[in-house]
Amino acid sequence: MKRALRAVGAFWWDFLIGDTPEFFVATLVIVGLAYLLHPYRAVASVVLPVVVLVVVAASAWRVRRRR
Amino acid sequence: MRTADIVLVIAVFGASLVEMVEALTLVLAAGTRSWRSALEGTVAALVVLAVLVLGVGVPLVHYVPIDALRVIVGALLLVLGMSWLRKAWLRGSGLKALHDEDQIYADTVAELQSAPKPASGRDSIAFALAFKGVFLEGTEVVLIVISLGASSHRLVLASLSALAAVVLVSVVGAIVARQLSSVPENLIKTVVGVMLCSFGLFWIGEGAGLHWPGSDLAILALVAVFALATAIATRVLRPTVTS
Numbered sequence: 001m002k003r004a005l006r007a008v009g010a011f012w013w014d015f016l017i018g019d020t021p022e023f024f025v026a027t028l029v030i031v032g033l034a035y036l037l038h039p040y041r042a043v044a045s046v047v048l049p050v051v052v053l054v055v056v057a058a059s060a061w062r063v064r065r066r067r
Numbered sequence: 068m069r070t071a072d073i074v075l076v077i078a079v080f081g082a083s084l085v086e087m088v089e090a091l092t093l094v095l096a097a098g099t100r101s102w103r104s105a106l107e108g109t110v111a112a113l114v115v116l117a118v119l120v121l122g123v124g125v126p127l128v129h130y131v132p133i134d135a136l137r138v139i140v141g142a143l144l145l146v147l148g149m150s151w152l153r154k155a156w157l158r159g160s161g162l163k164a165l166h167d168e169d170q171i172y173a174d175t176v177a178e179l180q181s182a183p184k185p186a187s188g189r190d191s192i193a194f195a196l197a198f199k200g201v202f203l204e205g206t207e208v209v210l211i212v213i214s215l216g217a218s219s220h221r222l223v224l225a226s227l228s229a230l231a232a233v234v235l236v237s238v239v240g241a242i243v244a245r246q247l248s249s250v251p252e253n254l255i256k257t258v259v260g261v262m263l264c265s266f267g268l269f270w271i272g273e274g275a276g277l278h279w280p281g282s283d284l285a286i287l288a289l290v291a292v293f294a295l296a297t298a299i300a301t302r303v304l305r306p307t308v309t310s
Contacts, residue, residue, distance in 0.1 A: 011206070016146055023149040027142045030268070034138075034275035044277050048268055049289060053296050056149050060156045064304050067162060 026055040071283040074290065075215050076228045078262035081255050082211045083232030086204040089171075091240045093200030096175035100182075101190035108197030113233075116205040124213040124222050133220075134274045140214035141270030147210070148263030152297065155257035159301030211263070218270045261297060265289035 016024050030051055037044035090109075097105035127136060157163035175196075182192050208229050216225030269286050272279055279285030 015210075018150070020150055020153065023146050023153075026149070027145050030145065031138060031142055031271055031275070034271050034277055038272070038275050038277040041278055041280060044272065045280055045285070048272060049292050052145070052149065052264055052268060053293070056153050056156065057296075057300060059149075060153050060160075060162075060300065060304055063157055063162055064160075064306065067306060 020059060022055060022059055026051065069283060071219060071286055072221060072224060074262065074266070074286050075219060075221060075225060078259060078266060079208075079212055079215055079225045079228035080232050081259040081262070083208045083229040084236065085255050085259060086208050087233055087236040090201045090204040091236055092172050093175060093204075094197045095240065096172055096179060097193040097196040097200070099176050100179055100184060100193040104190040104193035105197040107189065108194040108199075109201050111194075112198045112201035112205060115202060116209050119206075119209050120212060120222075120226060123209075124217055124226075127213065127217045128220060128222055131217075133218075134276070137218045137270040137274030139274075140218045141267045141272075141274055143210065143267070144214050144263050145267030145271065147207070148260055148265075148267050151256060151260030152264055152293065155253070155260045155297060156300045156304055158253055159257065159297070160304035161306065162304060215266060218274075257297060261290055261293040264293050 030048060033051065034044065034048060037047060094105050094109050097108065131139075154163065179192065179196070184190060212225045212229050213222070216222035265286055268289060269279065281288065
């Protein structure tokens with residue numbers, strides 16, 4: 001039972017955090033922004049995808065700089 | 068069929084295809100030790116995955132408030148989607164090696180040959196490898212099926228799309244009896260990464276009360292934005308060659 005729980009925990013840790021914890025944090029920020037900006041749909045429709053792209057780009061750029 | 072349904076079918080089918088090709092590679096490698104044990108492991112994993120879809124997906128659809136469900140599954144899809152998108156950008160720009168099923172198959176078979184085979188009965192190594200391969204790759208499919216299916220109340224459509232991919236990979240795998248290295252896996256992964264990000268963001272917005280311009284058509288607009296960004300990013304990230 002303990003082993004199974006540990007395996008489930010490890011799976012979710014790997015799935016949500018893994019080697020890119022920035023995506024987990026960014027997703028929480030995006031959820032917060034969505035609640036905050038939902039009355040301003042034109043602003044939200046632009047800001048939310050831009051935040052996703054900036055986060056993925058920053059994460060990929062970090063890999064490029066390490067090379 | 069609505070636009071959102073078509074995009075959902077493509078996303079689930081594509082994700083399932085990619086994951087099942089990876090699982091098939093491991094099942095075929097396990098089959099080099101014992102076909103019977105490898106198939107038993109595969110069937111056992113598929114049964115566990117089906118129970119997961121029924122046990123988790125159906126209660127989610129019926130008992131969790133739809134807006135909360137959309138934010139939670141949207142967040143899960145977005146985490147997964149950003150990770151797939153990043154890998155796609157890195158692979159597309161040459162910063163990360165392309166996924167090579169032939170190499171994985173050869174490495175796994177070589178590793179399996181060193182372990183002793185039982186004289187009779189079930190080969191536990193072949194069973195465990197096939198089970199683990201199908202279960203682990205399938206868990207990601209189950210998450211996508213439940214997330215996309217539950218948030219849009221299209222669990223049956225999402226499940227059937229995944230099942231179609233499983234059947235296709237199984238049939239082709241049985242015919243060619245080797246890993247499907249000819250499947251353009253990296254391209255499909257890029258497409259699915261774009262779609263997961265689009266769906267994830269769309270459902271987070273919907274769940275938070277945002278009415279996207281154009282309603283369901285906003286998904287297509289998001290797909291276009293992320294696809295365009297992918298095309299640009301793979302060029303910008305490409306390492307510069309210095310002489």
